[in-house]
Amino acid sequence: MSTCSSSSTNQMAAEEANGSVTMLPGVEDKYGGVVTEISHPMDPSAFSALLRTSLSNWTLQGKKGVWIKLPRHLIGLAETAVKEGFWFHHAEKDYLMLVYWLPKEDNTLPFNASHRVSIAAFVINHKKEVLVVQEKTGRTKGKGIWKFPTGVVNEGEYIHDGSVREVKEETGVDTEFVQVLAFRQTHKTFFEKSNLFFLCMLKPLSFEISAQESEIEAAQWMPWDEYTKQPFVQNHELLRYMTEICSAKTNGDYEGFTSIPVSEHDQQGNLYFNSLDLLPRH
């Protein structure tokens, strides 16, 4: 697999005595690939010549994937790379990543990101009242429907942190993450991408509500029974399941996945699992 996630510092740019660069500056990745980041404007024909020379050399060196990171202001060079056989791997706001596969064998390039991660927050207080909102946009807008706070987890954010942040942003309520009670995978939910939606239970640490102006019409603590009786909740299979799970959890009859930081090699991460079953009970 060839990827830009890490790289050696072996700069392969070759400069001749007269100062003209004869190859693109390449950085090796640990999968036998080369990454080149174009940082200065260039004449397309000069770029084309450099690219051809570089590809020939990298082929001789037995390189596999060749990555070109093109910043937005140099997008005019993309056409040249496409003409040389490059295709698109992914893009972020300010750059396009192009890629080419040199070996004759099938490419083993890593997949592009395929999922977005979203959450719904189940926050219940000691009076069996649940924290609910009415949204200003989307499918339920203007219908008087009370829902759990929901949101999309930011890039680089843990699910448990994202759920705490979303509840705070939408309602002003401080919470502590308890468990992931369930999750759901759906496909083709935005563009052609998939969604992983995590139902999180959170414990309230404050109770005063201050609804977010931009997205939230209203927010309140609502008796759980009143929430579950809404026809909108009764009529949707997913919401019925979520309600059953949350009811069981409130009654102490359900165990979800708790979260702990767990490292592997040099990478930090968070493991979510059924800790009640695994660890000695408190």
Added chain:
Amino acid sequence: MSTCSSSSTNQMAAEEANGSVTMLPGVEDKYGGVVTEISHPMDPSAFSALLRTSLSNWTLQGKKGVWIKLPRHLIGLAETAVKEGFWFHHAEKDYLMLVYWLPKEDNTLPFNASHRVSIAAFVINHKKEVLVVQEKTGRTKGKGIWKFPTGVVNEGEYIHDGSVREVKEETGVDTEFVQVLAFRQTHKTFFEKSNLFFLCMLKPLSFEISAQESEIEAAQWMPWDEYTKQPFVQNHELLRYMTEICSAKTNGDYEGFTSIPVSEHDQQGNLYFNSLDLLPRH
């Protein structure tokens, strides 16, 4: 939120009597946005003029996000869009999606995909032997380390289907999905993206092993105790947790998340939850 995930059929291309198009063909999305897909080559200056006229008109119409889907062979037009203020939202192999936000308020455009989904498969037979492989590439290559089969879930594939497919591809063994036992979230694992890694338990339906030539050095059924005694397993926090969870599950002391199809509105999806706790026991 403005997205291309669904759209009305309201074509807004305006053609004059002489046949010349004075605006780009736009399709409204359900969030107040406009999507235009460029399908024919165009002179950059003609594209620039069309784009300006279209943006003026869409602004007057109160449109929000403007999306331009540019196929790879027309990437030469990207520079023009960037000069008009567009930035990149995402790219797939054959197209670049550019985006622009017309209103004065902060943009509420949907996030790009942020996660890749991968799996590890825990497959154990009635003799308490676990299905393990040695990989031809990656960190453990050539070290004689026996690992669970792992892999990346394809775009549009469910986690449970992906785990069954990966086991079949790597080892030739047919399996049935049992549960997600745990999952782990890590950041900046490839490019700047995150990974969600699901530990899946599978029940073997066949036992003969045929190792995949391209990726797998060797595969075998290995006594569970022998697997767990490997220093590689003992020395890594994540693998130790995974081993504890799998041992507890084998002894009937652990409950993970099972999977059932659950629909919401018109969308199908799969819900993963602790069904033993929720549903009447069999």
